[in-house]
Amino acid sequence: MDLSLGPASILALTASMIVLSALPSASVMAVTAQSAAFGFRHGAAVSAGVVAGDLIYILLAIFGLSLLVDAMGGAMEAIRYLGGLYLIWLGVRLWRSAPRSSDGDDEDADGAPSMRSSFATGLLITLGDQKAVLFYLGFLPAFMNLGLVTTMDVLVIATVAALSVGGVKLLYAAAAARARILLGTGVARWMNRVAAGVMLAVGVFLLTKNFLLSS
Numbered sequence: 001m002d003l004s005l006g007p008a009s010i011l012a013l014t015a016s017m018i019v020l021s022a023l024p025s026a027s028v029m030a031v032t033a034q035s036a037a038f039g040f041r042h043g044a045a046v047s048a049g050v051v052a053g054d055l056i057y058i059l060l061a062i063f064g065l066s067l068l069v070d071a072m073g074g075a076m077e078a079i080r081y082l083g084g085l086y087l088i089w090l091g092v093r094l095w096r097s098a099p100r101s102s103d104g105d106d107e108d109a110d111g112a113p114s115m116r117s118s119f120a121t122g123l124l125i126t127l128g129d130q131k132a133v134l135f136y137l138g139f140l141p142a143f144m145n146l147g148l149v150t151t152m153d154v155l156v157i158a159t160v161a162a163l164s165v166g167g168v169k170l171l172y173a174a175a176a177a178r179a180r181i182l183l184g185t186g187v188a189r190w191m192n193r194v195a196a197g198v199m200l201a202v203g204v205f206l207l208t209k210n211f212l213l214s215s
Helices: 007-022 026-038 040-062 066-071 073-096 115-127 132-142 151-183 185-214
Strands: none
Touching (some): 026 115, 026 151, 040 132, 073 115
8 A cells, every 4th residue: 555645644644633733622621520529431421522523523624525514514403502501401410429549440439430421422522613624625635635535545654643632642551540549539629610610611612612613
């Protein structure tokens, strides 16, 4: 299989994705909130969901399926609203839950979501932004000719995205989980409240995003 991407393009693409992934965003807030409240594994699960959503949009952009996303505008809006409501529900649940010990990742603890739930959080946040495929449609041509993409190119881009985006989000998750352990159980309730507030804020943002951007 031929590879049209050169080493310089791959390095530039990797560096760009790392920088963009590190910028403050709804996904970063969700990752840190889940890690701070429930431990590293939950933050990692949210990160995996974010990566999965990014890969879906990257593939749509590479194969020129942005028109499909436009045609599915109603469905994509529904996903965004579903994600917003889901995050608000998680935030309320976390706010009302009892504080947990700071040295574990117990998904059976009071108020703790399942790993599937944490993964869904990251996936819904990413899929809730259908403009992401348009971003990738404008971003990727800076590094390659989308009309000459090979199977190997797709594999390389997917790998770069998974490692770059996933790696940065995992660093956020690890930092939040570490802070959770260092601060100890004495501030566990406040950490729960902060994490719940972040979840609620992200959920409300997803629900009101179009209104905020148009005003």
